[in-house]
Amino acid sequence: MMEIESMKLNLFLLTPLLITFCLSLSYAQLDRSRKPEPQPTPKITLPVIQRAALANGLKILLVERHGLPIVQMQLVLQTGSASDPPAKSGIANLTAQMVREGTGKRGSLKIADDLEYLGASLSIYSTTDATLASMLTLKEHLPAALEIYSDVLCNPSFPDSEWTRIKKTHLTGLMQRKDRPVAVADNVFAQLLYGSSEPYGRPTDGTDASVKLISLEDLKTFYTTNYVPNNATLIVVGDVTVAEVVPILQNCFGNWKAGKPSFPLFSSAPKIDSTRIYLIDKPQAAQSEIRIGHVGIARSNPDYFPVVVMNAILGGQFTSRINLNLREAKGYTYGARSGFAFRKEAGPFIAQAGVKSAVTDSSVIEFMKELRGICDADVSQKELDFAKNSLVRGMPQGFETPGQISSQLVNVVLYNLPDDYFNTVVQNLEKVSIADVRRVAQQYLHPNSMDIVVVGDVALTRPGLDKLGYGKTMLLDPDGKRIE
Amino acid sequence: MKVSLALTIMLCAMTALSYGQLNIKFEKYVLPNGLQVILHEDHSTPIVAVNIWYHVGSAREKPGRTGFAHLFEHMMFQGSLDVPKGGHFGSLQDAGGTLNGSTANDRTNYWENVPSQFLELALYLESDRMGFLAPAMTQEKLDNQRDVVKNERRQSYDNRPYGRADETIAAMLYEPSHPYSWPVIGSMTDLSAASLDDVKEFFTLYYAPNNASLVIAGDFNPAQAKEWVEKYFGGLPRGKDVDKVAVNQPTKNAAKRQTMEDHVQLPRLYLTWHSTPQSGADDATLDVLADILAGGKNSRAYRSLVYEKQIAQDVAAYQDSREVAGLFQVEITAKPGFTLVDIEKVIDAEIVTIQQSGVTERELQRSKNSIKANFIYRLQSVGGFGGKADQLNRYNVMWGDPGSFNKDLARYEKITAKEIQEAAQKYLTKERVALSVVPEGKKDLEDK
Secondary structure, three states, X not given: OOXXXXXXHOHHHHHHHHHHHHHHXXXXXXXXXXXXXXXXXXXXXXXXXXXXXXXXXXXEEEEEOOOOOEEEEEEEEOOOHHHOOHHHOOHHHHHHHHHHHEEXXXXXXXXXXXXXXXXXXXXXXXXXXXXXXXXXXXXXXXXHHHHHHHHHHXXXXXXXXXXXXXXXXXXXXXXXXXXXXXXXXXXHHHHHHHOXXXXXXXXXXXXXXXXXXXXXXXXXXXXHHHOOHHHEEEEEEEOOOHHHHHHHHHHHHOOOOOOOOOOOOOOOOOOOOOOEEEEXXXXXXXXXXXXXXEEOOOOOXXXXXXXXXXXXXXXXXXXXXXXXXXXXXXXOEEEEEEEEEEOOOEEEEEEEEEEEHHHHHHHHHHHHHHHHHHHHOOOOHHHHHHHHHHHHHHHHHHHOOHHHHHHHHHHHHHOOOOOOHHHHHHHHHHOOOHHHHHHHHHHHOOOOOOEEEEEEOHHHHHHHHHOOOOOOOEEEOOOOOXXX | OOOEOOOOOOOOOOOOOOOOEOOOOOEEEEOOOOOEEEEEEOOOOOEEEEEEEEOOOHHHXXXXXXXXXXXXXXXXXXXXXXXXXXXXXXXXXXXXXXXXXXXXXXXXXXXXXXXXHHHHHHHHHHHHHHHHOHHHOOXXXXXXXXHHHHHHHHHHHHOOOOOOHHHHHHHHHOOOOOHHHOXXXXXXXXXXXXXXXXXXXXXXXXXXXXXXXXXXXXXXXXXXXXXHHHHHHOXXXXXXXXXXXXXXXXXXXXXXXXXXXXXXXXXXXEEEEEOOOOOOOOHHHHHHHHHHHHOOOOOXXXXXXXXXXXXXXXXXXXXXXOOOOEEEEEEEEEOOOOOHHHHHHHHHHHHHHHHHHOOOHHHHHHHHHHHHHHHHHOOOOOOOOOOHHXXXXXXXXXXXXXXXXXXXXXXXXXXXXXXXXXXXXXXXXXXXXXXXXXXXXXXXXXXX
């Protein structure tokens, strides 16, 4: 490594080479048993949110992120599949698909061609609570990309021929859903928790029966009611300023007409009297998909932070109790976890895994042991510190790319968080105590009244599951109907 | 990091866009023990990415040990001499970091993204498992991760629709002696056979510093990082040189046809041809051909099969180029009521049309524009799979120069419509491997 000649020739080289030499010496005494300590924590600057609005009510949130010549757009409509009429679930989702199938000036293929030619990518979809239209474009094409984006969102023409095709393709997709045990388990679980015609109980993409009932007129009505600027917020993140983008947005979205958006009607979820197991047959399945849980809490719940910390310890990270037990200690699964879906209203709490068929009953036992364990005893100080460290120190990673920043802002928009919200997260997490974790576990986890859904080989798994003490398992079909 | 892009003139639709320079600044040096080190600063977020590629994958597996390279990757997370079991994940998650690893045919990669103040921890952990994994291996750890990997196989392949198609095609396409003839995930039998001695042998042969490439990317001080690299990696001993994988690109396709049943609702057709490895002159051309054939709504096959005739639910095509060989694949799922015979006629006609009449300038330009944009979009993250650190390592290990971003993009810039047509003629021949996956008990949908 050391070339003596070059040392002679260049004095500047001398110093670094000597340092290297010293380090090599110190290496001999390197004590590897001691983990290095962190350097001082750098100052973290969270994005500054700038606000603007158009006269028609369209709110604009902008975060400047210079460096790469790209801009991320995210239009958030405050209406999702929870607003679908009960018998016609799938309307929000299908409307989102149809807006890009034709406008006053562009056909379906032309929309796709124009976007691809710019290298811009567009995705439009509905969740239970919202409809999101996100577009990523190079800065140099921003005006052109925004013109197509607004054309799709403000002037869709809902062509008959495209609807026939989209509907058929969508129904075929629903049929293929049966191939995926994960999708079957998720859908049946939501139905059991909320009821099959409730806002959070219906699948976002609908069912075969509900989609067949949907007409193009239904989509047009949904569009006219909900795709209105006073129901929308446009998040813009990237290499752009308010001064640059607002005039373009005025051009593109200025003529979008305000309206009266619809809101979902929630009724209370059915009460679960005692923990029961529901089984859906997937003959010869290599694994059983397990879902365990009940209705959780809304995003607005004041215990949000203690619940996040509690769940991190329970099943929210790789080193959580559930994963360390079922994956690393027992080897039952490739991964097990738990989580609260925080929504406008109370979303589900779910503990889940895909497990080897032969250990389906043992896996349920371990899940229930962990769910009871976190209610029945305090977590250790070490576990608490670990969960908080992981969440607090991990924060900057959620703000690296324009896409990540815009996802963070979607939460601000949907759940009415204050603009300085991100600056308060650390102190809110730090405040959580061992007693808080125990309290929220007892308050929001109910191991004695949970629904357990298993999608797997009934012949193989049922005998074991029947003996777990939750009564005889109930057989359902893949649509969630009782068949026995 | 600086990326400067030349302005694009969209009005000239028939003129090639002028590609700018992807100026990813980096410094590369090599330790005396052979470890390649690449540093790339990007201070836009207070995080730093550590990424290591070991130039070993499933292609190095011995007969009867398929899946071993990946099983070994799992063992790398189980602690090393100075890091207890659970300590690797534990310390990084306590630091607010994220981490993962993956195994492919030709390489295995490991990464962690940590808040800037924890760079030394990440380097310490990576060096400890590079230097001292073997002494910490136990039968218990191996048995546990063997179970986890078998569960991964169940979850990602056996219990997933069409999940066993790729390994079936690989076995049809390659001679059994070719290392791409078996899947990275391996077989259950071979996973069961893996022993502690196998772990130690593999570690000695392939996990020495001279078979590795380390990237540090993000918010860090380079002088400090170099000190730490020297401190933690400098004393690890060099291993034996690793020879190149001694096989080549099979050139002659054999016409083969097979049907398999699966737990699926709809039949799917896979057509596969030998193509070129990643170093092949036609590699980028085949990427563009795949995009023009099945990339978006206006692609030839999507438009014809899915949009107009509506006999297929979806279609995809790609050039999968690896280190010693590549393949070109088209996959199409039939809509209910249509057979794979219907589908195959239409896809064949679309391929023949490209072979006979070529592609339009608009199609070519549209593909190039999307590809160029994606080169930029890929620079958003410093770490993780496909982030800048991972790309620097890919270019370093596979291209011999971490700064190959522009060279890579330039491959696409110069492609002509004529080259696309010629590639279709040369590669998409009648001698191909056709696999039909059909719903159980529905052999009548079989493509004869």
